[in-house]
Amino acid sequence: MKTIAVIGGGITGVTTAYALARRGLSVTLFEKNRYAAMETSFANGGQLSASNAEVWNHPSTLLKGLKWMLRNDAPLLVNPKPSWHKISWFAEFMAHLPHYERNTIETARLAVAAREHLFAWAQEEGIDFDLKKQGILHIYRDKAGFDHAGRVSELLARGGLPRRAVTPAEMKAIEPTLAGQYFGGYYTESDSTGDIHKFTNGLARAAERRGVRTLFGQDVQGVKAQGGGVQVTSADASGVAQHAFDAVVVCAGTASRQIAASLGDRINIYPVKGYSITVNLRDETSQRAAPQVSLLDDATKLVTSRLGVDRFRVAGTAEFNGFNKDIRADRIQPLIDWVQQCFPGVSTQSVVPWAGLRPMMPNMLPRVGRGRAPGVFYNTGHGHLGWTLSAVTADMIGDVVAEALLPRPMGAGQGAGAVAGHALTQA
Template identity: 75%
Template sequence: MTSIAIIGGGITGVTSAYALAKRGFSVTLFERHRYAAMETSFANGGQLSASNAEVWNYTGTILKGLKWMLKSDAPLLVNPKPSWHKLSWFAEFIAAIPHYERNTVQTARMAVAARAHLFAWAQEEGIDFDLKREGILHIYRDKQGFEHAGEVSKLLAQGGLPRRAVTPQEMKAIEPTLAGNYYGGYFTESDSTGDIHKFTNGLAAAAQRLGVRILYGQDVTSVSSNGTQAVVKVASQDGQPCVHTFDSLVICAGTASRELAAQLGDRVNVYPVKGYSITVNLNDAASQAGAPVVSLLDDETKLVTSRLGVDRFRVAGTAEFNGFNRDIRADRIRPLVAWVEQCFPKIDTRSVVPWAGLRPMMPNMMPRVGRGKAANVFYNTGHGHLGWTLSAVTADMVGDVVADAMRAQTPSPISVSGAKAVAA
């Protein structure tokens, strides 16, 4: 039986392990924490949002970024201190602007396909992850944002996702708890929300039942491949490296993927884009009644919400380009709390849990899925802000690519970018 190592126990690593185990491979997953989903997959916005498939490679994004650059509470914040990594990433980001429409359509297509896999897996394995299939309401405070959303909706429709414009009155009917005045909105009934941490841990347990060996507390120090055998070195308690060998290797290591890829002779220019979230504990009946059930995306503040069960309300967003800094900054959390108090005044915000995570983001906003230069090296990483949304379909994609490669044993380097195979 072909042995495969997976590096990373977040949503992409666990879904990949599950997909490969279902295909009959012998899978070992390495995760440096004691549990699955302890970093970027811990407390994200919760949205399974095909309607948020618009890539960021848009001239308007750059103009907003320049405007916000000196505001510490801005939705997008860039540390002006230069680094080669940051400069190269932004250069490639700008170079991808001409592909904005194509990549948005392709992302929407993948997001729609991902639903079928994720819901089927959850049902088959009996995973409870606070799923709510109540749709996502995008809210707009001005005409310009609303009209741009109309253009985006045309691209989403090309990707197989219908969504409809709604008036302020219809918005109130869709989510009665939402306070404030708005120009209009777009509602995607087919979108949903859920707890990524609960799902990932539930699927990890299911993968173990299928025979996947998950090694927690394993800090991978290096990886290598000669094309037929992959080597994974892990730091041990006594300081001596522990060496494991496998037939193949899949990198699902989030923001660490760039460094691991370099060791394997590949360039995967993932940048750690920090996002923040708060989980508001709804400890009283008034707060529970005053919190929304329908998920929201506020275009002006770039914040998203999800209702997780009866007594939790998640608000997340912002993008911070500040390297591998994981600090939870009070000046970045404060606007999230203020937004809740403004839009949902009946929620008591005395019990709020802040969090920050590093999104692994590629410059073109498209995940890196498929083959590396070595015939037995594969990638499923770089999903950015849509890791939760796309994870099930990219896991299935990498499962097919690995299966095909193992059958054919073809040495030519092939990669999958989005939904089609292209030359690397």
């Protein structure tokens, strides 16, 4: 049986390990933390949001970034201190402005396809992750934002995602607890939400039942391609160990850039920090006052999810500040203020803050496909849509790896995942 290592135990690594195990490969998953989903997959916004597929490579993003440069509470914050990594990333980001429409359509197409896999896996494996299929409501306070959303909706439709414009009165009917004055909104009934941490851990256990060897608490020190195979060096409290495999899939989030460089590949991922708060709904008044329908406020770049009866998640913002993981009070406070403004009946007495580093590619598309060396593959760089896209990119890389490692019947052609993986690699 062919052996393959998966580097990273977040949502991307666990879905990848699971997809590979389903194809009959012998999989070993490496994760430096003691458990799965302890970093960027720990407390994100919770949205499975094909409706948020619009890539950021748009001139308006640059204008807003410049306008917000000196505001500590801005939705988009860039540390002005230069670094070659940051400069090269933004240069490539701007180079992809002409591909805004194409990449938005492609992302929507992937997000729609991802649902089929994720829901099927959860049902087959009996994973409870506070799934709520009540759609996502995008809210707009002015005509300019609403009009831009209309243009985005046309692109989403070309990617296979219908969503509809709604009036303020319709918004109130969809989510009665929402306070404030709005110009209008867009509602995507087919979108949903769930707890990424619960799902990832549930799928990790399912992967183990399917034979995946999970090595938690193992910090990968190096990956080397040699002799047609791959050697992974890892370390834990007992020392350093070396492991030999036929292949490796790098799903290491923001660490993927450094691992790729050691393997002769350039994957220009930048760590874009996002924040969230989990509001504990300790009383019945707060539980009734918190929304059931997921929201996305385009003006503030905040998203929400209702996780079970007693938790309300609010997340968002983008901070370009290197590998800094500090949870800043001046970045958390706007999230609390937003809850108090939009849902005044919700008590914010018990709030748990969090921050994570999104692995963002300059073109806003994940890197899915082969590396330069034989036996090296990547599934990484999903940015703010890792939860949304994880199942489909795992299935895609599963096809690519299986095609490379497993014998095929005479005359068999490429699977759909292999073709799509190649397209993303070249995007």
